[in-house]
Amino acid sequence: MKLKLKIWRQNGPSDKGRMETYPVNDVSEDMSFLEMLDVLNDQLVRDGKDPIAFDHDCREGICGACSLFINGEAHGPGRGITTCQLHMRKFKDGDTIYVEPWRSAAFPVIKDLATNRGAFDRIQAAGGFVSVNTSGNLVDGNAVPIPKDDADKAFDAATCIGCGACVATCPNGSAMLFTAAKVSQLSLLPQGKPERKRRALAMVEQMDKEGFGNCSNTGACEVECPKNISLEHIARLNREYLAATVTKE
Amino acid sequence: MALDSKIPPGPIDKKWTYHKGHMRIVAPANKRRIDVIVVGTGLAGGAAAASLAEMGYNVKAFCFQDSARRAHSIAAQGGINAAKNYQNDGDSTYRLFYDTVKGGDYRAREANVYRLAEVSANIIDQCVAQGVPFARDYGGLLDNRSFGGVQVSRTFYARGQTGQQLLLGAYSALMRQVGKGAVQMYDRHEMLDVVIVDGKARGIIARNLISGETERHGAHAVLLCTGGYGNVFFLSTNAMGSNVTAAWKAHKRGAFFGNPCYTQIHPTCIPVSGTHQSKLTLMSESLRNDGRIWVPKNIEDAKAIRDGKKKGSDIPEADRDYYLERRYPAFGNLVPRDVASRAAKERCDAGFGVNKTGEAVYLDFAAAIERYGKQQANMMKIENPSKETIIELGRAVVSEKYGNLFDMYENIVGENPYDHAMKIYPAVHYTMGGLWVDYNLQTTVPGLFCLGEANFSDHGANRLGASALMQGLADGYFVIPYTVGDYLADDIRSGPIDTKRPEFEAAEKEQTDRINHFLNNKGSKPVDEFHRRLGKVMWDKCGMARNEQGLKEAIQEIRRIREEFYRDVRVPGKANEFNQELEKAGRVADFLELGELMCIDALNRNESCGGHFREEFQETGGAQQGEAKRDDANYAYVAAWEWTGDAGKANLHKEALEFSEVKLTQRSYK
Numbered sequence: 045m046k047l048k049l050k051i052w053r054q055n056g057p058s059d060k061g062r063m064e065t066y067p068v069n070d071v072s073e074d075m076s077f078l079e080m081l082d083v084l085n086d087q088l089v090r091d092g093k094d095p096i097a098f099d100h101d102c103r104e105g106i107c108g109a110c111s112l113f114i115n116g117e118a119h120g121p122g123r124g125i126t127t128c129q130l131h132m133r134k135f136k137d138g139d140t141i142y143v144e145p146w147r148s149a150a151f152p153v154i155k156d157l158a159t160n161r162g163a164f165d166r167i168q169a170a171g172g173f174v175s176v177n178t179s180g181n182l183v184d185g186n187a188v189p190i191p192k193d194d195a196d197k198a199f200d201a202a203t204c205i206g207c208g209a210c211v212a213t214c215p216n217g218s219a220m221l222f223t224a225a226k227v228s229q230l231s232l233l234p235q236g237k238p239e240r241k242r243r244a245l246a247m248v249e250q251m252d253k254e255g256f257g258n259c260s261n262t263g264a265c266e267v268e269c270p271k272n273i274s275l276e277h278i279a280r281l282n283r284e285y286l287a288a289t290v291t292k293e
Numbered sequence: 294m295a296l297d298s299k300i301p302p303g304p305i306d307k308k309w310t311y312h313k314g315h316m317r318i319v320a321p322a323n324k325r326r327i328d329v330i331v332v333g334t335g336l337a338g339g340a341a342a343a344s345l346a347e348m349g350y351n352v353k354a355f356c357f358q359d360s361a362r363r364a365h366s367i368a369a370q371g372g373i374n375a376a377k378n379y380q381n382d383g384d385s386t387y388r389l390f391y392d393t394v395k396g397g398d399y400r401a402r403e404a405n406v407y408r409l410a411e412v413s414a415n416i417i418d419q420c421v422a423q424g425v426p427f428a429r430d431y432g433g434l435l436d437n438r439s440f441g442g443v444q445v446s447r448t449f450y451a452r453g454q455t456g457q458q459l460l461l462g463a464y465s466a467l468m469r470q471v472g473k474g475a476v477q478m479y480d481r482h483e484m485l486d487v488v489i490v491d492g493k494a495r496g497i498i499a500r501n502l503i504s505g506e507t508e509r510h511g512a513h514a515v516l517l518c519t520g521g522y523g524n525v526f527f528l529s530t531n532a533m534g535s536n537v538t539a540a541w542k543a544h545k546r547g548a549f550f551g552n553p554c555y556t557q558i559h560p561t562c563i564p565v566s567g568t569h570q571s572k573l574t575l576m577s578e579s580l581r582n583d584g585r586i587w588v589p590k591n592i593e594d595a596k597a598i599r600d601g602k603k604k605g606s607d608i609p610e611a612d613r614d615y616y617l618e619r620r621y622p623a624f625g626n627l628v629p630r631d632v633a634s635r636a637a638k639e640r641c642d643a644g645f646g647v648n649k650t651g652e653a654v655y656l657d658f659a660a661a662i663e664r665y666g667k668q669q670a671n672m673m674k675i676e677n678p679s680k681e682t683i684i685e686l687g688r689a690v691v692s693e694k695y696g697n698l699f700d701m702y703e704n705i706v707g708e709n710p711y712d713h714a715m716k717i718y719p720a721v722h723y724t725m726g727g728l729w730v731d732y733n734l735q736t737t738v739p740g741l742f743c744l745g746e747a748n749f750s751d752h753g754a755n756r757l758g759a760s761a762l763m764q765g766l767a768d769g770y771f772v773i774p775y776t777v778g779d780y781l782a783d784d785i786r787s788g789p790i791d792t793k794r795p796e797f798e799a800a801e802k803e804q805t806d807r808i809n810h811f812l813n814n815k816g817s818k819p820v821d822e823f824h825r826r827l828g829k830v831m832w833d834k835c836g837m838a839r840n841e842q843g844l845k846e847a848i849q850e851i852r853r854i855r856e857e858f859y860r861d862v863r864v865p866g867k868a869n870e871f872n873q874e875l876e877k878a879g880r881v882a883d884f885l886e887l888g889e890l891m892c893i894d895a896l897n898r899n900e901s902c903g904g905h906f907r908e909e910f911q912e913t914g915g916a917q918q919g920e921a922k923r924d925d926a927n928y929a930y931v932a933a934w935e936w937t938g939d940a941g942k943a944n945l946h947k948e949a950l951e952f953s954e955v956k957l958t959q960r961s962y963k
Contacts, residue, residue: 056870074566074707082571082821089819089865089874097873099359101532103572105701106457107363129704154503155871158359162480165360169472173465176422178344178770180412185421186379189433199426199451202458206362235424 045071045137049084051096052144057152063142073133077120078103078110080132098157103128105270108205111212112157113144118209118268126207126270146212150219150255163254164206164222171246172226174235194232201229203271210265210273216257221265223251224281225273231284241288248285296549296933296948299731300404305954306386309408312732313775317782324349327781328789330497330512331355332484332539335364336456336762337745338518339463340769346475347466348774350781353510354467354476355499357483357534357876362464365520365532366765369456370577370698371440372448373762375413380437384445386410393760394955396442396629397725397753398903398923400552402931403954404732405750412771413763417449419770423462427451440758441578442629442962448759453577453697459762463769482508483876484539485804487515487546487741490796494546494741498800500808502876505869507804509797511790514740514777517543518769521724521746523556525884525891526836527828529721530562530575536880537887540728540747548736549933549946551729551749553887554895557756557904558837559722560586560633563705564653573720574705576656577698578758581626583661583691584715586633588645588654590614595645605647605655605714616640624962631755631904631921632962634719638837639919641718648716657714662687719837723761725752725904726894729933729948733776734768737933742777744768749931754903808868811878816861820877823858827851827881827888835892840908844896848889848941855885855940886940894932897945900924917959925957 046069054061068084075083078100085095101109110127114120120130135141143157151159176182204225211219227244230236236243259278266275301312319327327350331342334356342354356364376389389410394401417435421427427449428436437446451458470476481502488496488509496511522537523529544550561576589595590612597603616636618625628636637654640646647653666687670678678686688711692699702710728736728743730750735742745765752760834847858881866872901910901921910922929950934943 072567072569075569076571076705079569079571083569086819086821089863090817092863092865094865095874097871101358101363101534102365102368103533104368104530104574105704106368106454107358107365107532109359109363124700125704129701131704131707133707158871160503161359165362165468165471165478165480168362168465169468171472173469174422174424175469176419176466177347178340178419178466178774180415180771182415182418182422185377185417185427186434190429191433192429192431195426195429195433198424199428199458202426202451202461203454205457206360229426230424233424233426235422 045073045132045135047071047135048140050140050142053096053156054153056155061153071132073131075132076103076128077114077130077132078128096157097155100128105129106205108207111146111159111207113146113212115142118213119270123267124270124272126205146208148211148217150217151208151211161206161208163219163256164208166254167219167223167247167250168226170250171243174230175239188234190233198229198232201225201232201273201277204273205271207270209268209270211256213264213268214257215262215264216260218259219251219254219256220259220278220281221269221273223247224277227284228277228280231280240284241291244281244284244288245292296729296946297731298402298948299733301732305403305407308404309411316775316779318778319781319785321349323785325351327351327784328353328512329514329516329777330510331516331518332497333364333518333520333747334361334464334467335366335518335520335745336460336463336765337769338516339364339460339467340766341516341518341744341773342476343463343466343470344770344774345777346470352470352476353479353512355479355482355484357481357502359481361467361478361480362461364460365535366460366762367457368532369762370453370575371579372438372450372455372759373416373459374440374447374759375417375449375763376410376447377414377417379435380446382445384447388445389413389447391955392443393751393757394753395960396755396757398755398921398960399753399925399929399952399955399957400902400950401751401753402950403952408772409751409764409767412767415771416763416766420459420462423466425451425458425462438579438582439627441581441627441633442624442757450579453579453695456762459766463766485879486542486800488797488800489546489738490790490794493739495790496792496797498804503871505867505872507801509792509801511792511797513781513784513787513790514742516742516744516773516777517728517747518744519747521727522884522887523721523724525827525888526721526831527824528565528570528573528832530559530573533572536883538880538883540743541883541887543728543736543738543741545936547738547936548741548743549729549935550726550890551931551933552726552754552894553891553934554835554898554905555725555754555903556721557630557723557725558634558719560630560637560719561656561717562720562722563702564648564716564718565650574701575720575722576702576715576717578630580656580695580698583694584626584656584658585615585660586617586626586654586656587613587615588640588647592644595647598647599649599651605657614645621962628962629755629757634837635906637719653716653718655714656717658691658710659714662691665690723756725749725754725756729931733779734773735776735780740780742773744773754905805868807879808875811862811864811875812866812868814862814864816863818861818863820862820864820874820881823854823862824881824884826854827885830854831888831891835895838906838908839895841896844892847892851885851889851892852941858882858885889940890934890943893941893943894934897932898928900928902928916963917961923959929957
């Protein structure tokens with residue numbers, strides 16, 4: 045395949061940035077999208093040019109490092125996948141492909157397609173945990189049975205990889221799906237219940253502080269989420285938050 | 294220097310308890326005066342950083358990823374072992390210990406392995422308390438599955454994403470401490486060197502990957518939790534960023550490197566499809582619970598499949614060779630990884646491979662789908678179910694168990710594994726070798742500790758499935774919090790470490806000089822080209838099978854590649870900026886030295902054991918023909934290599950392995 049790539053280049057957070065055009069030839073349909081970018085970067089280095097910066101690591105859809113807004117879609121065409129799981133067989137010979145970074149005020153661009161998603165870590169640090177210290181003397185893991193249904197639902201929420209596709213996709217730049225996934229996981233499990241109110245309030249407060257937008261239920265995040273995390277979890281976060289607010293002392 | 298493994302006295306099941314009771318501890322008020330650096334935030338590092346901060350130490354945690362949550366532990370799929378005996382199938386601490394020593398082909402240190410088995414049950418309790426959503430049955434209790442090399446079900450799992458869930462548990466504990474200010478988190482920072490002051494590790498040099506600045510960080514102890522070095526092969530199941538730099542720099546500062554040649558080739562990975570490939574993808578070992586591995590019995594069929602004239606499903610049952618079931622009836626498809634990998638290579642080398650490259654075997658779920666389908670039909674009281682109904686019901690069960698893995702396969706290969714048997718081939722996955730540590734997880738440099746995959750200690754020459762997660766968390770949660778205190782008890786009056794000392798200055802200058810060398814080199818070839826070439830040499834000559842001649846050639850070839858690398862590599866950009874090519878250059882430079890040491894170690898070890906298979910040393914007759922032939926009389930030792938200033942001139946030190954509990958026998962899974 046021969047492709048024309050239009051890629052966002054930006055030297056740093058204060059640079060204005062612009063789209064640049066790059067032709068790539070000899071693209072095999074077995075390549076992943078990121079391997080196609082590797083080929084392009086290899087050529088750029090050989091030509092003495094600056095290669096394109098982009099985040100990536102595991103290349104099997106689980107670390108959440110890769111991002112990219114491809115032809116207007118987070119993680120490109122296809123559902124339930126990350127960019128590293130996107131293969132070139134989804135494209136046709138002669139296609140023009142637009143590649144941009146996540147765009148959100150809370151995710152400033154570091155360089156080209158790499159952004160800073162530290163805001164997610166700070167939301168986690170605000171309350172995305174169970175307050176239990178390391179100890180060799182905890183109760184047996186089977187001491188508290190957890191209904192399979194609750195365990196499975198908690199797992200579905202817990203599969204969030206923190207990639208930020210939800211934010212990038214949301215017209216309001218909201219981080220509700222990300223925050224909801226963690227609040228929902230822990231509120232469904234008995235271990236998370238004692239501090240559920242504090243958690244919901246603290247995480248939402250941090251989310252607002254980071255400059256993420258509000259949720260207006262467009263549902264775009266659910267569509268683009270590579271782990272298919274359901275809007276149901278946002279509904280659960282809203283209930284948790286409401287309950288925590290009305291019973292706050 | 295004589296190696297002292299510092300194994301505590303007493304019977305094996307009392308050693309750890311005795312040791313815990315006799316180690317020195319640091320009082321709470323004094324912990325506040327002590328700084329600890331943790332490099333790497335995977336299971337070992339995340340767990341250690343969180344636990345030490347909870348205890349009151351000042352912790353600085355470093356990771357090169359953009360978030361601590363992305364460490365490569367996250368990609369572990371299948372599960373974590375623990376001797377809970379919830380299934381009442383005869384499991385015990387001793388049995389887990391025994392299986393691990395045997396699985397490691399009798400090249401691990403007994404006392405460490407016993408401790409690992411002993412704390413394994415605590416790990417599950419800890420993770421459950423953190424809200425890790427393990428798989429449960431309808432009664433609400435924890436579910437288990439079985440893994441290779443054992444005959445009990447002791448593996449806890451969270452669908453095919455166990456590593457992710459355990460890591461997010463450790464990450465949440467870490468973030469809790471970050472929120473409290475007890476841990477200072479340095480993400481997008483790469484450790485470039487360890488700084489030694491008066492013979493002790495007292496800090497690190499790190500590069501801020503966003504600004505490009507080099508930074509000095511002082512501490513009273515440094516913990517390396519930086520994972521394995523499988524990426525020396527270029528193609529591996531490791532993440533792109535996984536590297537050996539932290540461990541290698543520590544090696545060059547005096548930490549001995551243990552058993553570098555022990556690498557694990559995982560039997561079930563998606564085969565290589567072309568030269569553009571950047572990494573290989575693992576298909577969890579848990580698939581071998583239900584998938585059957587086979588190749589055609591007749592070479593003509595294999596040829597026809599390779600030429601696209603036949604499909605796997607065209608081969609009748611009688612013409613299939615389920616070679617693992619044939620060769621190892623007792624363990625069948627669940628033999629350990631090294632055995633399964635070599636068996637696949639043997640069939641493919643003999644011409645029975647089933648894809649274009651001839652390097653693939655089938656992993657087939659048709660039988661499992663049928664079995665589960667019939668079971669479901671029985672449960673649902675469907676009389677005389679049609680074949681379609683059975684398959685539909687069976688697929689639903691298989692999808693519930695392995696759905697995400699099947700989806701992953703289909704995404705990459707473009708073929709539906711429910712309809713067509715998966716094609717798999719072995720790939721580099723894990724490294725058992727690593728920095729030599731004593732029982733306290735301390736390297737040969739005082740104050741420098743090494744945890745998780747980065748150390749050499751628990752898996753001998755071959756790691757059993759679902760034991761990596763166990764070791765990472767055991768080291769981080771339950772071992773280092775005790776043992777580091779014993780060391781730090783001397784440091785309560787040391788005061789903060791001064792990073793203006795000449796040792797820090799010299800170490801930083803060495804790193805900035807190296808960075809400047811790369812940037813000013815103006816060569817012609819990108820870093821990846823050298824990495825690929827190194828990887829090919831390693832895979833061909835120091836991979837699944839090794840021999841003397843190949844290893845000797847490999848050493849010469851690696852030297853040539855290294856020389857050319859320094860002469861002709863091109864690294865664009867500047868030092869003080871986000872520069873991914875520069876990051877890669879530093880990592881590949883270290884791989885180019887490590888690769889040579891791996892070959893030297895493999896050449897030194899004139900035996901076959903676990904992941905290290907020397908073609909000259911195999912059984913030549915009898916029932917065990919073709920199996921690995923160990924030489925316990927001469928090689929029952931840990932090879933610990935000391936850097937002497939030149940790659941290729943390392944000094945060998947030996948830690949003799951003593952087996953008082955487990956009798957050394959030939960490992961048989963027949």
